Amino acid sequence: MKEMELYELWKQKAVGDPDLVQELTSIAGDEVAIKDRFYDELQFGTAGLRGVIGAGTIRMNIYTVRRATQGYADYLLETFDKPSVAIAFDSRIKSDLFAKETACVFAANGIPVHIFKELQPTPVLSFAIRYLKAQGGVVVTASHNPSKYNGYKAYGADGCQMTEEAAGAVMRKMQAVDVFDGAKTMDFDEGVRTGKISIIGDDLLNAYLDAVAAKAIHHGVGKQAGLKVVYTPLNGAGNVPVRKILAREGFEQVYVVPEQEMPDGNFPTAPFPNPEIRQAFECALKLAEQVGPDILLATDPDSDRVGIAVRQDGEYVLMSGNEVGALLFDYICSQRIANGTMPKDPVAVTTIVSTRMTAAIAKKYGVQLIDVLTGFKYIGEQIGLLEKKGEDDRFVFGFEESYGYLAGSYVRDKDAVVGSMLICEMAAFYKQQGRTLYDVMQDLYQEFGFYKNAVDSIVREGAAGMAELQGIMEKLRKNPPAQIAERKVTGIADYQQSTDTDLASDTVNVIHLPKSNVLCYRLEGGAQVIVRPSGTEPKVKIYYTAKAPTSKEADEITEQLKASMNTLLS
Numbered sequence: 160m161k162e163m164e165l166y167e168l169w170k171q172k173a174v175g176d177p178d179l180v181q182e183l184t185s186i187a188g189d190e191v192a193i194k195d196r197f198y199d200e201l202q203f204g205t206a207g208l209r210g211v212i213g214a215g216t217i218r219m220n221i222y223t224v225r226r227a228t229q230g231y232a233d234y235l236l237e238t239f240d241k242p243s244v245a246i247a248f249d250s251r252i253k254s255d256l257f258a259k260e261t262a263c264v265f266a267a268n269g270i271p272v273h274i275f276k277e278l279q280p281t282p283v284l285s286f287a288i289r290y291l292k293a294q295g296g297v298v299v300t301a302s303h304n305p306s307k308y309n310g311y312k313a314y315g316a317d318g319c320q321m322t323e324e325a326a327g328a329v330m331r332k333m334q335a336v337d338v339f340d341g342a343k344t345m346d347f348d349e350g351v352r353t354g355k356i357s358i359i360g361d362d363l364l365n366a367y368l369d370a371v372a373a374k375a376i377h378h379g380v381g382k383q384a385g386l387k388v389v390y391t392p393l394n395g396a397g398n399v400p401v402r403k404i405l406a407r408e409g410f411e412q413v414y415v416v417p418e419q420e421m422p423d424g425n426f427p428t429a430p431f432p433n434p435e436i437r438q439a440f441e442c443a444l445k446l447a448e449q450v451g452p453d454i455l456l457a458t459d460p461d462s463d464r465v466g467i468a469v470r471q472d473g474e475y476v477l478m479s480g481n482e483v484g485a486l487l488f489d490y491i492c493s494q495r496i497a498n499g500t501m502p503k504d505p506v507a508v509t510t511i512v513s514t515r516m517t518a519a520i521a522k523k524y525g526v527q528l529i530d531v532l533t534g535f536k537y538i539g540e541q542i543g544l545l546e547k548k549g550e551d552d553r554f555v556f557g558f559e560e561s562y563g564y565l566a567g568s569y570v571r572d573k574d575a576v577v578g579s580m581l582i583c584e585m586a587a588f589y590k591q592q593g594r595t596l597y598d599v600m601q602d603l604y605q606e607f608g609f610y611k612n613a614v615d616s617i618v619r620e621g622a623a624g625m626a627e628l629q630g631i632m633e634k635l636r637k638n639p640p641a642q643i644a645e646r647k648v649t650g651i652a653d654y655q656q657s658t659d660t661d662l663a664s665d666t667v668n669v670i671h672l673p674k675s676n677v678l679c680y681r682l683e684g685g686a687q688v689i690v691r692p693s694g695t696e697p698k699v700k701i702y703y704t705a706k707a708p709t710s711k712e713a714d715e716i717t718e719q720l721k722a723s724m725n726t727l728l729s
């Protein structure tokens with residue numbers, strides 16, 4: 160069995176981190192545990208490499224990180240004349256260690272490295288690449304995953320996460336590198352002493368905050384409205400930049416959840432540090448009982464996604480990523496038009512699994528809306544394409560249902576810092592009119608239609624789990640459902656097979672979409688179900704959309720679709 164041979168090899172060679180030695184010893188004779196660590200290699204998914212921290216070829220450890228970096232370095236050296244890179248990391252377990260290992264491999268390959276001295280949000284790294292005129296970059300983070308995970312987001316010279324072509328090229332280079340002996344490396348301190356590795360100064364964060372602040376539409380509205388905010392960085396990288404930007408924009412009443420303020424990769428009070436999950440708000444909701452804020456904000460560990468709850472009739476209501484996206488999109492368009500800063504021929508970008516309400520909003524404000532596959536890298540890519548034509552100012556908003564927002568071309572990934580600032584600004588703006596964000600959302604439903612969305616997942620871990628998840632997709636392809644919740648399936652788009660023309664009716668503005676493992680069922684009455692394996696977690700995700708004349712009806716349809724798919728897939 161190949162896994163056993165790999166296990167023996169790792170036992171011999173993986174001695175550079177005592178945690179790995181201990182782990183490998185502890186699983187001796189446990190075939191399932193060994194298979195789970197060696198059945199495959201880490202692959203580039205929705206957001207780079209991601210895996211459980213630990214020993215093995217499909218785990219995040221110093222060897223897999225060095226190997227990935229050597230592959231990336233080989234690619235950069237082949238593609239650019241004199242490449243340099245920027246590196247950031249979040250608060251996760253071993254994020255700083257893996258970031259240093261990454262720096263050492265690049266430096267040993269003669270690639271100058273700029274590395275942050277402390278944790279930073281993912282969008283700051285995206286900004287840094289263009290600010291420092293680097294040709295690539297890495298953030299060590301597993302974003303919103305639980306603490307046992309870490310990851311490696313890899314960026315191109317445009318500050319955007321690498322899409323298919325570049326990621327494929329890096330992957331091929333990586334596969335040619337021997338995991339133990341193939342990567343060049345050097346001592347970190349030696350790299351700093353000799354100037355091969357330089358530490359990024361405070362000027363960069365200030366320049367980034369200037370760029371974010373430039374996206375505010377109504378400066379000072381937070382102070383005028385007396386908006387009260389409870390904020391949790393969920394023990395991650397958002398704490399400093401989010402508080403700085405809110406202070407700069409005049410929000411004076413910001414209360415930070417004390418037990419989630421300082422960096423801690425164990426996430427002791429929020430085991431799933433993901434603002435999509437209600438539990439992530441538990442501590443913030445407790446603080447809210449004392450403080451009575453208008454709004455609660457939670458940013459994930461690398462501060463690229465932000466979730467909110469809003470006070471409504473004395474209760475706190477969580478709003479979904481789709482709702483916040485629709486609110487921000489409508490606010491940005493209406494207010495930029497009102498103050499005369501809307502560019503000519505504005506463009507917004509969203510993903511095929513995000514709410515279709517954006518299409519109705521785009522139509523109202525004369526914005527061209529582009530649909531891309533799941534992954535903010537595809538949104539960032541569109542900004543890069545506009546930039547090539549010298550038209551990046553046309554980009555007004557990018558958004559995906561998984562709580563990712565971006566308003567501006569200064570970074571090319573989702574940005575919870577600008578998201579937090581604009582959400583608070585928008586809440587303050589409407590507060591002055593006596594409306595909460597919940598009220599405004601109800602108005603948007605009235606105006607544009609009750610588009611209700613829900614996401615479910617089927618989670619399966621390990622080698623056996625991965626096979627099961629693949630089996631679900633195969634089963635659906637072999638036996639396509641004729642109806643879901645007694646609604647006739649009127650069309651199926653298989654994004655692995657379909658042509659762009661087939662996809663036209665699913666998308667708002669068809670651009671060429673790469674082939675992808677996504678199945679979309681169009682149902683009678685305008686409802687829709689999309690199924691795809693996650694590229695960041697061991698799950699199959701199912702996205703439901705219903706549109707109905709009332710909120711209640713739309714919610715009912717969504718629930719019926721969920722129940723029907725649960726039966727079908729169980």
Ligand SMILES: O=P(O)(O)OC[C@H]1O[C@H](O)[C@H](O)[C@@H](O)[C@@H]1O
Nearest residue numbers: 205206534535561693694695696
């Ligand atoms: O659905 P998944 O493949 O797990 O991806 C979910 C999300 O993961 C990360 O946060 C990416 O940055 C997002 O762009 C993506 O939407």
